[in-house]
Amino acid sequence: MTWFSERRNVTDNGSGRFTPRVLEIVAGNFEQSGGILAAKINSLEYEVRDKEGASFHVNLSTKSCTCNVFQTLLIPCPCAISAAIKAKVRVETLVSEVYSLECLASAYKDDIFPVSKINTEQNQQSGASDLDILPPATKRPPGRPRKSRILSTGEIRVSML
Ligand SMILES: [Zn+2]
Structure with missing residues (x-):
């Protein structure tokens, strides 16, 4: 029973x-x-x-x-x-x-699509933001002073010439 x-x-x-x-x-x-x-x-x-x-x-x-x-x-x-x-x-x-089976079915449906979407979006976003943030962050400190020195002197020389 x-x-x-x-x-x-x-x-x-x-x-x-x-x-x-x-x-x-x-x-x-x-x-x-x-x-x-x-x-x-x-x-x-x-x-x-x-x-x-x-x-x-x-x-x-x-x-x-x-x-x-x-x-x-x-x-x-x-x-x-x-x-x-x-x-x-x-x-x-x-x-x-x-x-309820209906509710679970729709919940899974909702889960699978947005989550995978979000994951790929997040991956893309974080990948993109990593690329955006990290290279400048690592390049800037060593790159900027050199670049600005080289450029400024080069520019000054060029403009002076
Ligand atoms: Zn109770």
């Missing part, structure tokens, strides 16, 4: 949207949520208590829990899942869209 198959009417639109790794985490948290009691504070806030007696505050509207796992991973923690079940909120609605 999994977290999504038990909730029969969400099987179709829930399980296929997220990455297997995320589904695995949620399934694990779903199992752990069995040992957690959720007490309703209001429709979207729950006080939960785990087997060890530790209590956490889950807010389903802000998708946060005082255990910090929910808002850090953006995946519902066992307490949040317990609260969601109590609230009859679909667990997969609590999983961040960043883990």
Whole structure:
């Protein structure tokens, strides 16, 4: 039994949207949520208590829990899942869209192009700026005095001649 198959009417639109790794985490948290009691504070806030007696505050509207796992991973923690079940909120609605296959696909798409672009641009820029900055910087100190001496004397001589 999994977290999504038990909730029969969400099987179709829930399980296929997220990455297997995320589904695995949620399934694990779903199992752990069995040992957690959720007490309703209001429709979207729950006080939960785990087997060890530790209590956490889950807010389903802000998708946060005082255990910090929910808002850090953006995946519902066992307490949040317990609260969601109590609230009859679909667990997969609590999983961040960043883990959806669609979102990941577009994120990768966005990543690959701009990053490679940026890299080549940066490489070109840094390469160009290295060429711009380094040769003058290294040439100037030894080059300038000589050049200015040679040039100025040459110019003076030429202009004087
Ligand atoms: Zn939690």
